Amino acid sequence: MRSHVCLFQILVAKIMLVWRYLLSVWGRQTPARDAGMLIFDRQCRFDMPQCLDPAIAYTSMMSSFNLVGPTRKNDLTDMLRILATFFCLMIASVGQANNQPVETPLHMAALLGDLSAVEKHIEAGTDLDQRDDFGSTPLIIAAVFGKVEVVAALLAAGADPTIRDDQGSNPLHIAAFLGRVGVVEALLDAGADRYARSASGAMAYDYAAAPLTEENVIFDQLRAGLGPLGFWLDDAEAAAAKPAIAQMLRPAAGDLRDIDFTPVKRDDFEVSTPEAEGLDPVLVAELYRDAQALPRLYSVLVIKNGKLVAEKYFNDGAIDSPTLIQSAAKSIFSAFVGLAHREGCLPDLDARVMDFFPDIADQVSDRRKSEITIRQLLQMRSGFPWEETDPKFWQLLLEGDHLAPLRELPLVADPGTAFNYSNFSTDLLGVIVSRACSVDLSEFASEQFLRPLNIQFGDWIRGKDYHYPIIHLTPRTAARIAQLYLERGTFEGKQVLPKDWVASSLADYSDDAWVTTERLDHAGRYLGDLGYGYQWWQASVxxxxxxxxxxxxxxxxxxxxxxxxxxxxxxxxxxxEHGSENWTHERAHLNLAGKFISLLP
Structure with a gap:
């Protein structure tokens, strides 16, 4: 109980800090200003250094809003940081009041909804798209605080609705996130781009149509921190508004009129149409219209009832161009293990991994590694770390010596106790299949998997015996493999993969998949409640x-x-490439697929 009281006192103190700062730098001396200063001075103690310096107060306020960050470091907390920044930005604008042609600074006028002051700025020729140190414009601040009349006035006077703040969000994203119907309407009327994506890879539609459970926590934080400055948000009202906003943000009929997604007719796939297979062609057209705005997208294919009903290629993608499929290859390596199990090479999935590496058994210092099983590798429950969190681990993986990571990678959990994504686990599966079956893995894959499906891989980056799951596929080859799993391991009437293996692969063994804060945001807004099988993911959409x-x-x-x-x-x-820009594009592609699936009846 005491900790809650302390947190409340800290929050109150920091709100008072900013209030004092506002009072100290804005406008002439008034009774209200004097009263506010008095209240502040009685709340602040001499031993609180943040009370002494406006610059420290600014930093302190930023820190207070970032306290929510550890709860979930995804696009929601990104948005929280954006909104907290707006508040601090407003303070920075106030500090420039003496240099403005109008008494109330434009950013402050936007926050307060002071239409008269905004109109004076417009008449005086003030730059309506001025950005403060954090990239916020008056239009962005007006959107945050729901000042519809100010938004309309700024837009009518030529304010740019496409400008993003330094966190990569534009006013339309923010208005949709907060459920500001009037602001969304004004922005759309002014030509705001409904297909633009934020730094979290989300369109404004995605914020309205796919709210996350954590948003209530963030809204509470916003009300607590920004309420004294006029920020309002009613949860029930916002929840009721978002379906209407989502409908407003769907493409207009004219946007879909010329969208072509007709598949190429060839022998490798039977072709049909969405209508013939019971799929709404308007939803399919919307999928491809959304796809047009994605600069790194290569292809989108839809297969219904075993028939290719929609197909289109973008940017550098092409029908016969194999591209690196990254960790989607893990699902293929899972198939190799299943085939080895069927052939009798790997009869026991609970066999100890170290049994296949007697040559280094005496070199492994962590005895827990002797307990790791093949099944745990398949389920990502071996205890090995996600190598990309540490450059040393990643380099060790890339060097190609599969025995070195087995010796040197530290375990981050006891085997079998927790999900932890690990590239090395998949590498080991390839080595184990090769050793158990006494075969080159590429030859095994060709004989047992590729020929029965009448497909071939593009480049397969060669480690020792092709153990690396670094494979290139064409989109149609990827579709053939996915269809194999959808049809429980059968292709053209032949059981290529055992039916029970497919069922086990697609089961869920971890409801805590990707639970760390650094990972959750990578899945976008639609793929929720992530689970994991044998190198296959699960999600609710x-x-x-x-x-x-x-x-x-x-x-x-x-x-x-x-x-x-x-x-x-x-x-x-x-x-x-693992910088923030790459994750932005990745989430955008996942949101593309997630939105389409979520709209299907």
Whole structure:
């Protein structure tokens, strides 16, 4: 209880800090100003250094709003930082009041909804798109605080609705996120781009149509911190507004009129139409219209009832161009293990991994590694770390000596106790299949997997015996493999993969998949409640449960079982590129697929 009281006192003190700062730098001396200063001075103690300096107060306020960050470091907390920044930006604008032609600074006027002051700025020729140190414009601040009349006035006077703040969000994203119907209407009337994506890879539609449960926590934080300055947000009202906003943000009929997604007719896939297979062609057209705005997208394919009903290629993608599928290859390596199990090479999935590496058993210092099983590798429950969190681990993986990571990679959990994504786990599976079956893995894959499916890989980056899951596929080859799993391992009437293996692969063994704050945001807004099988993901989307293979860059092979449908998305693979821009594009591609699946009845 005491900790809650302390947190409340800190929050109150920091709000008072900013209030004092506002009072100290804005406008002439008034009774209200004097009263506010008195209240502040009685709240602040001499031993609180943040009370002494406006610059420290500014930093302190930023820190107070970032306290929510650890709860979930995704696009929601990004938005929180954006909104907290708006508040601090407003303070920076106030400090420039003496240099403005109008008494009230434009950013402050936008926050207060002071239409008269805004109109004076317009008449005086003030730059309506002026950005403060954090990239916020008056239009952005007006959108945050729901000042519809100010938004309309700024837009009518030529304010740019496409400008993004330094966090990569524009006014339309923010208004949709907060459920500001009037602001959204004004922005759309002024030509705001409904297809523009934020730094979280989301369109404004996605913020309205796919709210996340954590938003209530963030809204509470916003009300607590910004309420004294006039920020209002009613949860029930926002929730009721978002479906209407989402409908407003759907493409207009004219936007879909010329969208062509007719598949190419060839022998490798039977072709049909959405209508013939019971799929709404308008929803399919919307999928491809959304796709047009994605600069790193390569292809989108939709297969319904085993027939290719929609197909289109973008940017550097092409029908016969194999591209790196990144970690979607893990789902293929899972198939290799299943085939080895069927052939009797790997009869026991609970066999100890170290049994296949007697040559280094005495070199492994962590005895827990002797308990790791093949099944745990398949389920990403081996305890090995996600190598990309540490450059040393990643370099060790790339060097190609599969025995070195087995010796040197530290375990981050006891085997079998927790999900932890690990590239090395998949590498080991390839080595184990090769050793158990006494065969070159590429030859095994060709004989047992590729020939029965009448497909071939593009480049397969060669480690020792092709153990690396670094494979290039064409989009149609990816679709054939996904269809194999959708049809429980059969292809043209032949059981290529054992039916029980497919079922086990698509089951869910971890409801804590990707639970760390650094990872959750990578899945976008639609793929929720992530689970993991044998190198296949699970997610809830629009009320249904799907399986999918997932690779960096936004490679997505989705299995929508209840609709007998496969959705393929391929994109620029961003090999060894892990900066924020790459995750932005990856989330955008996942949101593309997620939105489409969520809209299907």
């Amino acid at each position: 629009g009320g249904r449960r799907i399986n999918f293979a997932w690779g960096h860059g936004g490679q997505f092979y989705g299995l929508v079982h209840d609709l007998n449908m496969v959705v393929i998305v391929t994109a620029y693979p961003a090999w060894q």
